[in-house]
Amino acid sequence: MALYVQKYGGTSVGTVDRIEAVADKVAGFKAEGHDIVVVVSAMSGETNRLIGLAKDIQSAPNPREMDVLVSTGEQVTIALLSMALDKRGISARSYTGSQVKILTDTAHMKARIQDIEVSSMQSDLEAGRVVVVAGFQGVDDQGNITTLGRGGSDTTGVALAAALKADECQIYTDVDGVYTTDPRVVEGAQRLEQITFEEMLEMASLGSKVLQIRAVEFAGKYKVPLRVLSSFEDGPGTLITTEDDSTMEKPVISGIAFNRDEAKLTVVGVPDVPGVASRILGSISRENIEVDVIVQNVAADNTTDFTFTVHRNDYDAAEKVLQKVAEELGAREVAGDNKIAKVSIVGVGMRSHAGVASKMFDALAAENINIQMISTSEIKVSVVIAEKYLELAVRALHSAFELDADDTVSE
Amino acid sequence: MALYVQKYGGTSVGTVDRIEAVADKVAGFKAEGHDIVVVVSAMSGETNRLIGLAKDIQSAPNPREMDVLVSTGEQVTIALLSMALDKRGISARSYTGSQVKILTDTAHMKARIQDIEVSSMQSDLEAGRVVVVAGFQGVDDQGNITTLGRGGSDTTGVALAAALKADECQIYTDVDGVYTTDPRVVEGAQRLEQITFEEMLEMASLGSKVLQIRAVEFAGKYKVPLRVLSSFEDGPGTLITTEDDSTMEKPVISGIAFNRDEAKLTVVGVPDVPGVASRILGSISRENIEVDVIVQNVAADNTTDFTFTVHRNDYDAAEKVLQKVAEELGAREVAGDNKIAKVSIVGVGMRSHAGVASKMFDALAAENINIQMISTSEIKVSVVIAEKYLELAVRALHSAFELDADDTVSE
Structure with a gap:
């Protein structure tokens, strides 16, 4: 009861x-x-x-x-x-x-x-x-x-x-649960029996619109076991809960998330002095534009390239702001591309497994997909690629991490 | 202000x-x-x-x-x-x-x-x-x-x-106010500048669906001046208020109300002993049927006729109940008619004017309209007539009491 x-x-x-x-x-x-x-x-x-x-x-x-x-x-x-x-x-x-x-x-x-x-x-x-x-x-x-x-x-x-x-x-x-990736992209996508709050947050924010992010955060904070089920058919759904040490067999990667609504912008040849990142991002946030991935490489010849992604709808507005900032900073130029997509592998398992990222890059390289940006968190690795490779990349990764229905015995 | x-x-x-x-x-x-x-x-x-x-x-x-x-x-x-x-x-x-x-x-x-x-x-x-x-x-x-x-x-x-x-x-x-009668029946019906709460109650309960009865009662009880106006055109509407002694010229009758949804039932030849009325009406009210006009004449040869009106929709149910009660009471028979209508003249002015009722009966007699029942209150006289005479009766009374637009100078 x-x-x-x-x-x-x-x-x-x-x-x-x-x-x-x-x-x-x-x-x-x-x-x-x-x-x-x-x-x-x-x-x-x-x-x-x-x-x-x-x-x-x-x-x-x-x-x-x-x-x-x-x-x-x-x-x-x-x-x-x-x-x-x-x-x-x-x-x-x-x-x-x-x-x-x-x-x-x-x-x-x-x-x-x-x-x-x-x-x-x-x-x-x-x-x-x-x-x-x-x-x-x-x-x-x-x-x-x-x-x-x-x-x-x-x-x-x-x-x-x-x-x-x-x-x-x-x-x-x-829907009857949370899937390893979008079943419309990968036929072999499988329903997950269980996923952690952290993984769900990464999945949700990357486009799996099953649950509101705020609700997942809230559930994680108060440790409320959360279950996603279908109203229309019976089934166990997916349980979202805290990490369970007993699941020894938990796969390294829980799912592949992706987002095709992104655009990237690069300020090329920025002087490598303190305060540059803040001036660039400050100008963007004053326009109420949200930034997703941010990458800055180590400097060469006293200048650096500063790259970030925004929602595709904000691309034009962001570019306009950047042109002005670039001029003020004495940067070389502003480059951009609004035909990109982001693909991420998500899983708490990767914390304890080395080599997850390289396995991801290998799988993409095998399909000749060029990686434009890389960003990582403790339980996620995201790459930005040309949008035209999106489906190919998701399928390749789903298969490389053995998430396809053929690869694993259903729990 | x-x-x-x-x-x-x-x-x-x-x-x-x-x-x-x-x-x-x-x-x-x-x-x-x-x-x-x-x-x-x-x-x-x-x-x-x-x-x-x-x-x-x-x-x-x-x-x-x-x-x-x-x-x-x-x-x-x-x-x-x-x-x-x-x-x-x-x-x-x-x-x-x-x-x-x-x-x-x-x-x-x-x-x-x-x-x-x-x-x-x-x-x-x-x-x-x-x-x-x-x-x-x-x-x-x-x-x-x-x-x-x-x-x-x-x-x-x-x-x-x-x-x-x-x-x-x-x-x-x-609508732009309260009228002397329904303008669809009498072309010369006029908007009233002012009417008392009591008159409005009699008008409302008799079918002028302009205002909820409860609201008028409430307004009268708390002496809230109430005005009915049109949302769609400008105008002073009709003010419903307490009796105003200053209106010397107030006509005797404010309006003619009517109701065509009535039916009458008579228990004929009821023994003239105490408790008869209560047994008849008790049986009706136990069926949740509401009774409007009730008339009982003085007895002749130790029996009397007991007549009342109900909503036309309740006619069949009421007759069924009455047949049983009539048998128990030893009454002669139950008679009824569901093709009747009620017409009333309403006005606080009639309190101080004799002859209002007889003027009403004269006007109806002049049109050869037979009066089946009569019921009076302090500010109202109602008659029940055959439904087919309804419009004729309303027009005759509207004219007899000089309510037509031609008869009076607009205030």
Whole structure:
């Protein structure tokens, strides 16, 4: 008998029929004797409909009122799901973020959770009720409705699981787990039984859009076991948890992540004096452009080359800023390429295994793929390559690290 | 400089364009220096859409969750109207019923207001803000969302006006005031400048669906001046207020109300002994059938005839019950007619004028309209006639009491 916090996203509650299916699923867990707290998103399309109404009035709608508006989306879902449970003879009670109450700061449209009152929910659980909570929303200390930003329902689920000391936070979505890489690119991509929070963060930030990064961070911080499962088919999904020493056989690399939306920029021949990196990046961040990989090589003949990547959409803006900075710094020129992609191998296993990076470079060299940039972290090695080689590189690495379905016996 | 509580119904806020028009209207009042509290309904069609979703799940949806669901309708409108005001440079703040807070009992879907906290709204008004409140909803002492029942936004407006001691509660609707009778029946029907709460109650309950009866009762009880105006065209509307002694010239009759949805039932030849009326009506009310006019004549030869009217939809059910009761009472038979209508003349002026009733009967007799039942109150005389004479009777009375546009000089 466990306490599960289950989060169902917009697609999982997108129609009345799907809400009924969620109610069936919850009823099944109840019948097994578990305590269930359900967190739901707005029905798919509803949030966009509401935002559309607002944008018809104001191009940049008042943030406080935006939160009043969009928070109705989840409120509709909690009511409908509670009715569907009631219909099945299961006592349920819905809660808006204010009713819980999920206390946040006042940063409308991107609020952060500060505290969660659990007493009412606990009384309901003790009375045998299913608790149905509106995801994505909270309330500040003045009683203003706030939202956590789009996709924030995952965060609500994890925060509730932490506050209620739940046995597991289960994120139901339209995929059946986290894969070794994108199955659309590599046919042999496999679902992972288990992955660590750190690996998941690296995978998530590199484009596996299964889970919100914030929710994973939150879960890691509070050590809430997180499971990604499919709303539409049964299966164990993927458990995201702290590193488990008992998994001796854990492969060195858990997955191959990639991102094709990048562009790189190089300031060539920068004088090698202190403060240069800060002046270059400072000018970029003042334009609200986010930088991903940064590489600077050792200097030769008193100048150096400074290279970094940005989102492809920011390429033109970044280049314009750099031209000015380069002139001020007396740099030789600004070079760039917006037809690049980043490929990364991710795995906590690489901490204790030498030779992972060289194996990666060998695999790419064998396919004649030139590596333009390299960046590493403790559990990740990323390379920047020409975009046209992306799929080839991902497949080669997936195979080199024996992640293909043919290579390993399914657990 | 006055404080107005203005209520805009679903049609008045039915689209983004109409919400913008309401914002223009409110901006105009603000520019004149008035303090404004706006109460809004859900955008027209939205409440029915939400109820439809619920009914797809449960034929009799859980009342608590129904309130959570439908209260989102007004919440959407308050956010959008606040944005539209913000766009016009007018500082505005939206409030749900919970945020106000409008404290109600726990009777979900038909809650009654118990108390209203005015401090936050007053601070906003003092700071020059327009306060935008979701109509129709409140919160019980446990924090559960409640609703006042359909159309309850009028009641919210009046209750807020009473609590804030507003100078006037203005109900914006799709008609430009209260008329002497239905203009679709009598071409010469005229807008009334003023009408008393009591007259309005008699008019409202008899089918002039301009205002919710509860809101009028509430306004009368707390002496809140109530004005009905059009959202779509300018004009003074109709002021509903306490009797004004200064209006010497007030006509005897303010208006002609009618209702064609009635049916009458007679228990013929009931023994004239105590307790008969209570046994007959008790059996009807146990079936949750509402009774309107009741007439019992003096007895002849120890038996009497007991007649009453019900809504036409309840005719069959009422007859079935009566057959059984008639048998138990030893009554002769049950007779009935579901092709009847009720016509009433309403006016506080009739208190001090003799001969009003006879003038009414004369006018009907002149058209050869047979009167089947008569019922009177201090400010009203109602007659039941065959339905086919309804329009003829209304026109005859409207003319007899000199209410036609040709007869009186517009005030």
